[in-house]
Amino acid sequence: MAGAVAIEITKLVKQFGSTPAVDGLDLVIREGEVFGLLGPNGAGKTTTLKILTTLLRPTSGTVSIFGHDVVGEADAVRQLIGYVPQERAVDRLLTAREHLELFAGLYHLPPDVAATRIQEALRLVDLADRVNAPVGKFSGGMKKRVEIACGLLHQPRILFLDEPTLGLDVQSRGQVWDRIRRLKQQGMTVVINSNYLDEADHLCDRLAIIDRGKLRALGSPQELKRGLGGDIVTVTLAKPIGQPLELRRALQAIDGVGEVSVDGTAARLALAREAGLNTIVEQVQRAGGELQAVHYTHPTLEEVFVHYTGHKIREEAIQ
Amino acid sequence: MNRYWQETGALTLRWFRRMMRERMTLIFGLFQPMLWLLLFGSSFKNVASPQAIGTDNYIAFMTAGVVVMTVLNSGFAGGVDLIFDRETGFLDRLLASPIARSSIIVSRFLFVMALSALQILVILGTALLLHVVPATGLSGVGAILLVGVLLGVGLTALSLGLAFKISSHSGFFSLVGFITLPLIFVSSALVSIEHMPVWLKVIAVLNPMTWTINAVRSLILDGWFWAQLVKVIVALIVFDVGCVTLSSRILRRAVG
Numbered sequence: 001m002a003g004a005v006a007i008e009i010t011k012l013v014k015q016f017g018s019t020p021a022v023d024g025l026d027l028v029i030r031e032g033e034v035f036g037l038l039g040p041n042g043a044g045k046t047t048t049l050k051i052l053t054t055l056l057r058p059t060s061g062t063v064s065i066f067g068h069d070v071v072g073e074a075d076a077v078r079q080l081i082g083y084v085p086q087e088r089a090v091d092r093l094l095t096a097r098e099h100l101e102l103f104a105g106l107y108h109l110p111p112d113v114a115a116t117r118i119q120e121a122l123r124l125v126d127l128a129d130r131v132n133a134p135v136g137k138f139s140g141g142m143k144k145r146v147e148i149a150c151g152l153l154h155q156p157r158i159l160f161l162d163e164p165t166l167g168l169d170v171q172s173r174g175q176v177w178d179r180i181r182r183l184k185q186q187g188m189t190v191v192i193n194s195n196y197l198d199e200a201d202h203l204c205d206r207l208a209i210i211d212r213g214k215l216r217a218l219g220s221p222q223e224l225k226r227g228l229g230g231d232i233v234t235v236t237l238a239k240p241i242g243q244p245l246e247l248r249r250a251l252q253a254i255d256g257v258g259e260v261s262v263d264g265t266a267a268r269l270a271l272a273r274e275a276g277l278n279t280i281v282e283q284v285q286r287a288g289g290e291l292q293a294v295h296y297t298h299p300t301l302e303e304v305f306v307h308y309t310g311h312k313i314r315e316e317a318i319q
Numbered sequence: 320m321n322r323y324w325q326e327t328g329a330l331t332l333r334w335f336r337r338m339m340r341e342r343m344t345l346i347f348g349l350f351q352p353m354l355w356l357l358l359f360g361s362s363f364k365n366v367a368s369p370q371a372i373g374t375d376n377y378i379a380f381m382t383a384g385v386v387v388m389t390v391l392n393s394g395f396a397g398g399v400d401l402i403f404d405r406e407t408g409f410l411d412r413l414l415a416s417p418i419a420r421s422s423i424i425v426s427r428f429l430f431v432m433a434l435s436a437l438q439i440l441v442i443l444g445t446a447l448l449l450h451v452v453p454a455t456g457l458s459g460v461g462a463i464l465l466v467g468v469l470l471g472v473g474l475t476a477l478s479l480g481l482a483f484k485i486s487s488h489s490g491f492f493s494l495v496g497f498i499t500l501p502l503i504f505v506s507s508a509l510v511s512i513e514h515m516p517v518w519l520k521v522i523a524v525l526n527p528m529t530w531t532i533n534a535v536r537s538l539i540l541d542g543w544f545w546a547q548l549v550k551v552i553v554a555l556i557v558f559d560v561g562c563v564t565l566s567s568r569i570l571r572r573a574v575g
Contacts, residue, residue, distance in 0.1 A: 053415045078417035089408035093340040105329020106416040
């Protein structure tokens with residue numbers, strides 16, 4: 001997380017008419033991280049992404065990409081970034097190879113370099129014998145692979161993906177995630193827009209939760225979840241225990257355990273860090289408790305989202 | 320400059336590749352003008368009196384009209400592909416690359432101009448098979464191509480402007496469909512303007528299609544009339560400058 005600053009967003013505002021789509025956003029994204037912008041549809045994620053990719057001009061505030069201003073030095077920025085938009089942004093009449101040839105021209109690659117990279121990209125997208133078929137008949141996953149290959153052809157330092165797995169089947173989703181993880185291993189900075197919480201949870205090093213144009217929370221998925229109080233272990237006993245206070249003290253002494261409450265037939269432990277379930281069970285039995293059940297619950301990113309925005313991500317997405 | 324031609328070339332190649340994939344559109348685009356000549360020409364030739372059109376060969380008279388109608392159709396269709404690019408988000412991909420914004424527009428012009436020139440040659444070739452030989456010969460064909468392409472530039476510019484002004488492709492097609500036929504009928508495409516009612520004549524004289532048709536017709540039927548030809552070329556250049564200025568204002572607002 002100590003990488004150089006890749007993207008610096010300062011007091012960013014974008015207004016459409018009188019309604020602000022982005023309302024004073026400050027954010028620093030570092031080189032080499034997979035960063036997620038998380039929020040419901042209409043939260044301002046796509047607008048933010050379009051400003052970062054030079055497609056929209058900010059109303060006020062500044063954005064710089066590796067020190068280049070997205071408005072004043074748009075061409076320098078465009079050379080440094082790859083962009084995979086939300087829609088199935090392919091030309092259904094062109095083949096995969098023709099897509100790559102088009103983008104080789106748009107990024108001014110010399111012919112010999114273009115030839116090598118296109119060969120390499122076609123191998124990576126793994127279309128087997130369909131290299132020369134128009135992409136219109138491809139599955140969603142195949143189209144997405146072509147799109148990502150086009151976005152990487154000029155070897156950008158940052159790749160932007162807007163809803164990369166929207167509408168994809170489970171298998172294709174997994175393939176896109178794998179591809180993104182491999183890019184991270186190669187040192188690429190990746191910025192993802194998503195309203196899938198599991199995607200953000202699995203894939204992103206850090207997340208910004210955005211709602212109504214404002215930053216609501218920022219941190220790694222673990223940090224955000226821990227911020228809500230960490231994991232909870234609930235121990236249910238078959239019958240009430242003799243010395244509840246003693247049990248409470250014993251449980252609290254376990255390394256990693258935070259707040260503990262014991263009442264009647266239940267002990268509830270909030271974990272500050274990971275703590276061994278075995279040790280917890282041992283302590284309960286040593287205090288004479290007869291175990292009936294043990295529940296272990298993680299706070300989900302969904303709960304984090306509700307906590308910071310006051311509503312669920314999905315319902316908003318459907319509206 | 321090299322960079323500019325590399326990106327413009329890549330974009331232009333894309334339009335040609337798209338056209339080659341849409342075989343049906345391509346075939347109809349080339350055959351429709353031939354049908355115009357064959358069907359309309361055959362059915363109208365006994366209706367149109369030689370005094371009204373100034374020649375006894377209606378197919379020769381109509382060839383100029385078909386040339387310009389074809390340029391009109393191709394020019395007005397010039398913006399369509401960009402509407403689809405806008406709707407699919409592909410345009411954003413193009414705009415996120417380090418290209419001059421104008422290269423997208425220039426590539427459309429190059430494509431439409433090449434397509435129109437090809438169509439004009441097919442029409443003149445068909446006319447030749449129907450024994451219509453241009454009075455000005457091979458250099459006359461060159462002049463017809465020049466005049467046709469000049470009209471096409473202005474129409475393509477209008478279409479591109481419209482593509483960014485209108486929000487959906489169905490709206491675009493409705494509008495273009497609505498204005499195309501009337502534009503043909505208020506021109507000298509099918510009849511000579513001398514025989515139109517006065518109010519129609521006034522509109523027809525202001526219609527850039529009429530200027531182009533008359534120039535092309537004169538090259539086919541009569542021979543070289545330099546004064547008229549130069550006048551039409553200048554008028555078309557003025558028309559083009561007007562259209563390009565209007566559209567570039569819209570485009571600059573749309574693609575920054």
